[in-house]
Amino acid sequence: MKLTKSFNRSLWAFHFNSGSCNGCEIEIVAAITPRYDPERFGIKLVGSPKHADILLVTGPVVKKMRDRLERVYQQMPDPKVVMCVGACGTSGGPFYDSYNLDGPVDDVIPVDVYVQGCPPRPEAIIHGVVVAQQKLERLEGEKA
Amino acid sequence: MSDDPQKKMTPYTVPIGPTHPALKEPVMFTFQMNGEQILKADFAPGQTHRGIEWMGMRRNPVQIVHLTDRICGICGVSHSLAFARAMEQIMEIEVPERADYVRTIIAEFERIQSHLLWAGVAAHELGFDTLLHLTWRVREQAMDTIELLTGNRVNYGIIQVGGVRRDFTPDQFPAIEETLQYYSDLKSKLLKIFLEDKTIQMRCRDCGVLSYDDALKLCTVGPTARASGLNMDVRVDYPFAAYGDLAIEPILPDAYMGETRGDVFDRIVVRLLEVDQSVDIIRQCLDRMPAGEVIAEPKLAKLLNQFKKAHGEALGRHEAPRGEVLHYVRMDGKEHPTSWKVKASSYSNLMSWIPMLEGEQIADIPIIVASIDPCLSCTDRVAVVRSGERGIMTKEELHRLSVEKTRRLSA
Numbered sequence A: 001m002k003l004t005k006s007f008n009r010s011l012w013a014f015h016f017n018s019g020s021c022n023g024c025e026i027e028i029v030a031a032i033t034p035r036y037d038p039e040r041f042g043i044k045l046v047g048s049p050k051h052a053d054i055l056l057v058t059g060p061v062v063k064k065m066r067d068r069l070e071r072v073y074q075q076m077p078d079p080k081v082v083m084c085v086g087a088c089g090t091s092g093g094p095f096y097d098s099y100n101l102d103g104p105v106d107d108v109i110p111v112d113v114y115v116q117g118c119p120p121r122p123e124a125i126i127h128g129v130v131v132a133q134q135k136l137e138r139l140e141g142e143k144a
Numbered sequence B: 001m002s003d004d005p006q007k008k009m010t011p012y013t014v015p016i017g018p019t020h021p022a023l024k025e026p027v028m029f030t031f032q033m034n035g036e037q038i039l040k041a042d043f044a045p046g047q048t049h050r051g052i053e054w055m056g057m058r059r060n061p062v063q064i065v066h067l068t069d070r071i072c073g074i075c076g077v078s079h080s081l082a083f084a085r086a087m088e089q090i091m092e093i094e095v096p097e098r099a100d101y102v103r104t105i106i107a108e109f110e111r112i113q114s115h116l117l118w119a120g121v122a123a124h125e126l127g128f129d130t131l132l133h134l135t136w137r138v139r140e141q142a143m144d145t146i147e148l149l150t151g152n153r154v155n156y157g158i159i160q161v162g163g164v165r166r167d168f169t170p171d172q173f174p175a176i177e178e179t180l181q182y183y184s185d186l187k188s189k190l191l192k193i194f195l196e197d198k199t200i201q202m203r204c205r206d207c208g209v210l211s212y213d214d215a216l217k218l219c220t221v222g223p224t225a226r227a228s229g230l231n232m233d234v235r236v237d238y239p240f241a242a243y244g245d246l247a248i249e250p251i252l253p254d255a256y257m258g259e260t261r262g263d264v265f266d267r268i269v270v271r272l273l274e275v276d277q278s279v280d281i282i283r284q285c286l287d288r289m290p291a292g293e294v295i296a297e298p299k300l301a302k303l304l305n306q307f308k309k310a311h312g313e314a315l316g317r318h319e320a321p322r323g324e325v326l327h328y329v330r331m332d333g334k335e336h337p338t339s340w341k342v343k344a345s346s347y348s349n350l351m352s353w354i355p356m357l358e359g360e361q362i363a364d365i366p367i368i369v370a371s372i373d374p375c376l377s378c379t380d381r382v383a384v385v386r387s388g389e390r391g392i393m394t395k396e397e398l399h400r401l402s403v404e405k406t407r408r409l410s411a
């Protein structure tokens, strides 16, 4: 097996709300604030998808958000990893039978990492980011 | 300035949104601008409509309770409580007294975490990120206690029609007491950081003013209304759960500041003082909490059967951290409601944005919009249409404008 090139820069994430209940949002923010402080490792939220390596998607993708999610995904540079945070983005969760969904997320864009929970704990979100980083390293290695 | 009259296109329009990554109801704003000044503001909510009421009318009330938790992840108990109260009135269920106290205590812990969350977001909007991290750090204490008591940090799932799903155990009380002490000790520090800081005063005093009359006319609720001097609080006006037994006074800014100006600063004052008020309410609850059952009907199958016999309609109300939530439910002898209507507190407060925003500067948009606590902390993208050219302003740039204004003022 070819050795992977390490992912040798800080990991930046962009967060996209596709119609979530806000539960996952506040857990994502809780995950980046001092108790966990992932900024020590260079992980932080950025305000533009063009700067991001990871896309954190929350929410079940309501109809109005579908086009915006696709556009945000296309704006991200390669290599990129999509992380779906929460049950409702994975499967519709509590909103599974709604008439206004275009989701779940993997019906709209390819998803690499699923983080379960409604909402997942901050620890789970951070673990998801670590798994996502491994995938980024592999992608980087394949490129070389 | 060019002489070409075509190019002097003032006022020009600034649309903001509609994707707001941190808002539960992404909103599309349109501002008519004259230079830096907002002439007219307009907005279109409803971008993340999930059809919750429609889904609810196809589920039974035990399932709906978990759906109501997920109307808003921050108000994890408010909607469920309002819904359960509506159901209990229709079915004439007597909620055990201990359950009322458990509900009240959880609701007040929720207020503490929600107001601290808001204070952090407000600090972030001003460019004061240190304070964002500080408030979110101290908020974790409330989250830990909520998790200890309900089993979940967010969307607690503690409410059931007829009571609560979990009782407190004796070993949990020391932890509650410790948390209350923690916030009591913190009170003066938080008040000092937020209210005596020169920058916060300069950015928030007389900014985004909502007059008493406007607040009344626009049916504003919760801390936003109280900050404009409206003496209203569902917990006092229409007591429910255990609130009727407790001594509660609505918090008004003039009690602390000596005057009511109805600006962003007053909204900070009200929310910070309410954190302390919640601590006091929980203390009163702990003193009076009776022993006994916590649920009227523990057997779910029986409860579901009762739903099939229920006829009638009722309103359930609760003072959520952001103001009154109201649930209307109608049962017609079926397992699921024939009608269910939710009025969330932010819904009542959104209209107050318009008088607050008009006449203010573009750099004040983030803090004014956040000041009614719709959790709007991110304005994703702004397209400035000027002289027919289209430039895109990201949320970062808007945030930068806000930070620069803070710097300018403190320089």
Ligand code: SF4
Binding pocket: A020, A021, A022, A023, A024, A025, A058, A059, A060, A085, A086, A087, A088, A089, A093, A094, A117, A118, A119, A120, B070, B073, B155
């Ligand atoms: S997964 Fe659950 S908590 Fe997260 S946004 Fe969806 S409904 Fe809310």
